[in-house]
Amino acid sequence: MLSLPEGNPVKDAGLAMAKRIGACQQVEHQIVVDTNTIYTHPHLEEVRVDMAGFKVESRPVELVTSVGSCIGICLYDSIRKCGGLAHIMLPQSSLGLQEPLPGKYADTAVDALVKGIREITKSENRLSAKIAGGANMFASTLANGLDIGAKNIRATKEALERHRIRLISEDVGGSHGRRISFNLASGIIIVRLHNGEIRKL
Amino acid sequence: MINTQERIEVASSAVQEDSEIDLGILLELGSIGAGHAATSLSDILQETITISVPKIHTLQPHLLPGFYDLHDRPTTAIYLHLNEKYGMDILLTFEEMEARKIAAMMNMCGSVEELDPAMETSALQELGNILIGSFLTSISDFIGLTLLPSTPETVTDGFDAILDNFLIKQSIYSESALVFETRFMRNGTDAKCILIIFPTQELKNLLVEKSKSMMGI
Numbered sequence: 488m489l490s491l492p493e494g495n496p497v498k499d500a501g502l503a504m505a506k507r508i509g510a511c512q513q514v515e516h517q518i519v520v521d522t523n524t525i526y527t528h529p530h531l532e533e534v535r536v537d538m539a540g541f542k543v544e545s546r547p548v549e550l551v552t553s554v555g556s557c558i559g560i561c562l563y564d565s566i567r568k569c570g571g572l573a574h575i576m577l578p579q580s581s582l583g584l585q586e587p588l589p590g591k592y593a594d595t596a597v598d599a600l601v602k603g604i605r606e607i608t609k610s611e612n613r614l615s616a617k618i619a620g621g622a623n624m625f626a627s628t629l630a631n632g633l634d635i636g637a638k639n640i641r642a643t644k645e646a647l648e649r650h651r652i653r654l655i656s657e658d659v660g661g662s663h664g665r666r667i668s669f670n671l672a673s674g675i676i677i678v679r680l681h682n683g684e685i686r687k688l
Numbered sequence: 689m690i691n692t693q694e695r696i697e698v699a700s701s702a703v704q705e706d707s708e709i710d711l712g713i714l715l716e717l718g719s720i721g722a723g724h725a726a727t728s729l730s731d732i733l734q735e736t737i738t739i740s741v742p743k744i745h746t747l748q749p750h751l752l753p754g755f756y757d758l759h760d761r762p763t764t765a766i767y768l769h770l771n772e773k774y775g776m777d778i779l780l781t782f783e784e785m786e787a788r789k790i791a792a793m794m795n796m797c798g799s800v801e802e803l804d805p806a807m808e809t810s811a812l813q814e815l816g817n818i819l820i821g822s823f824l825t826s827i828s829d830f831i832g833l834t835l836l837p838s839t840p841e842t843v844t845d846g847f848d849a850i851l852d853n854f855l856i857k858q859s860i861y862s863e864s865a866l867v868f869e870t871r872f873m874r875n876g877t878d879a880k881c882i883l884i885i886f887p888t889q890e891l892k893n894l895l896v897e898k899s900k901s902m903m904g905i
Contacts, residue, residue, distance in 0.1 A: 535759070538852060539750035539859075553753075553760055555845070555852035576750065576856055591750065591859075624843045624853045625767055635856045664849020666760050681762065681845045 531670065541573035541590030543603030547672035554620035556636040558593070558643050558659075559667040561617045562600045562652065563674045567608040571600040572669050575620075577635070578642030593642035597650055616652050617688045618643055619667050619678050621659040636660065656688040710896045711866075713903075715744045717895060718868040720830060721823035722883065726872060728822040732815070733793050735875055742870040749858040749865045756882070758847040764788075765850045766816030768837040770824075775888035778820055778837070779854050783880035784844055787812060809842055816840035823883075831898035858886050866892060 536542050536552040536559075544550065550572040552559050563570035573596035580592040589599035604614065621636040640659050647654055658665065658678050666679040676688040719742045730737040747755065764787035770776040782790070788800040791811040797803050817840055824835040843850060858865050865886055872881040887895070 537750070538753050538848075538855070553846050553848035553852070555849040556856050557852045576852075576859055588750070622849075622853070624845065624850065625841050627767075627769070627838065627841060664845040664852070666846060666849075681849075 531672065533668075536572050536574050536590075538574050539576050539588045539591035541571060541596055541599055541603070543569070543571035543600060543607060544671055545569040545607045550669040550671065551667065553664060553666045555622050555624050555664045556620070556639065558618055558620040558639045559665070559669075560593075560596060560600070560643055561667070561669045561676055562597075562604060562614050563617075563671075564604055564608055564610070564612045564614055565674055566612045567610065568671060568674075569604055569608050570669065570671050570674065571603050572667070573597075573600055575639060575643060578638045593639060593646045597643070597646040597652070601650055601652075614650075614652050615674075616647050616654045617656050617669075617676050618654065619658040619665050619676065619688065622661050622663055622665070624662055624664065658686050658688055710892070711744050711746070713896050713899045714866070714868070714892065715742060717827050717830065717899060718742050718744065718870070718885070721827045722870040724826035725819045725823040725883075728818050729815075729872065732818060733790065733874070738873045738876070740871040740873065742868065745867045745869065747865060747867065749855045752855060752865065752867065752884075753848045753851050756847065756851075760846040760848065762844070763847040763850055764812060764842060764844045765854075766812060766820075767841045767843070767854065768816060768820050768839075770891075771836050771838070774833075774835060774891045774894070776835075776891050777854065777857065777886045779850075779884045780816055780819060781847065781850065781882045781884070786880045787844075790815060812842045813840045816842070819883075827895075831895060831902060833894070833898060854884075861888070 531547060531549040533551050534542060534544065534548045536550055538557065542550055545567065547568070550561070550570070552572060552574045554574065558575040559572060560575060561570060561572050573590040575593050575596050576591045578593050580595045589595040601614065605611070618640070621640040623634055623636045637660070644654060663680050663682075668677045668679070670676070678686040678688060680686075722739050722742055726737045726739045745755070753759070762784035764782050764784050766780040768778045770778075785800070788803060788808065791808040792798075792800045792803045794811040794815065795803060795807050817837075820837055820840070824837060828835050868883065868885045870883050871878060
């Protein structure tokens with residue numbers, strides 16, 4: 488829940504929006520807006536993307552994954568409302584073994600998402616990207632020079648640059664996990680942390 | 689005389705058979721360790737602790753979150769690894785509330801609300817030391833190798849996010865992870881604790897070799 492303080496310039500606009508979607512209640516002169524209702528569509532089907540996997544959808548669903556050091560990358564065609572999410576584990580496919588898992592590596596995941604979206608939309612519409620993840624939850628892995636989280640962030644950004652895809656927002660780094668919900672109806676991504684904090688991308 | 693195709697089939701079945709024997713040996717070693725760990729936990733908590741029949745799985749590291757299917761369940765994990773000579777990562781996970789209850793009992797608090805966060809972390813690290821320490825000591829005693837764990841680290845987050853951090857390292861080095869799994873029961877109910885161990889191939893071979901010589905196989 489997000490509390491709007493008195494005198495906030497966006498209060499009236501927020502109140503009007505909240506009333507319009509029926510997500511508002513007045514509690515002792517304080518306006519409380521249910522962010523779950525505003526940011527996500529409760530009726531949308533949840534489609535989970537597994538570790539090292541990727542999914543592309545044109546239906547109005549919510550693509551969901553949970554990441555720590557891995558990266559959740561979301562590509563979106565806002566005109567066709569088609570998008571995809573990949574759960575990237577490692578920066579480069581050259582690091583991996585002989586497995587046919589394009590979603591696992593930053594370089595191959597972006598290729599696979601772009602190809603998947605283009606196949607569905609049959610158009611060359613401009614795509615936008617949002618990323619979240621790349622944390623490091625265990626200090627000892629940092630001490631051993633294994634900061635895969637930072638390497639994953641860097642490699643994902645490089646892969647996006649190669650495809651000339653604009654990165655419009657990100658929530659990366661830190662030492663906490665993230666649950667990513669990518670709403671394909673709106674293109675909005677909600678990142679939930681274990682402590683209850685909610686971030687909108 | 690057998691033709692090439694038959695030779696391949698014979699060879700692969702021999703590998704399979706050896707592999708099953710090796711897995712059986714590793715499972716037995718793990719069971720010895722888990723039994724000792726349960727006894728240590730029982731001593732700390734002054735409660736009856738039992739273990740489920742341990743299982744051993746071999747699967748690709750990235751399939752593990754789907755295998756457990758716990759996703760965003762609030763989880764407290766204790767992570768340790770063995771010294772570099774042998775190489776093994778150990779992850780002990782508890783449902784968050786269960787971990788807090790155990791930490792409260794170790795601190796002799798009446799409830800989890802009375803628990804100080806610093807004391808909670810300290811108690812959980814100690815719990816990891818005791819459980820993993822007794823697990824490793826019993827295996828060390830059996831095969832005559834010294835297995836020294838690192839200082840434990842604790843983290844509380846969603847189950848998949850924790851596993852994600854842990855599995856990245858495994859996925860670089862191995863296509864197939866050997867997972868030893870056991871569950872602890874506190875007073876007959878599931879303590880929601882999972883022990884996951886990733887030994888390196890070298891350590892696996894060493895453990896099997898030493899165990900075979902101990903058993904006279």
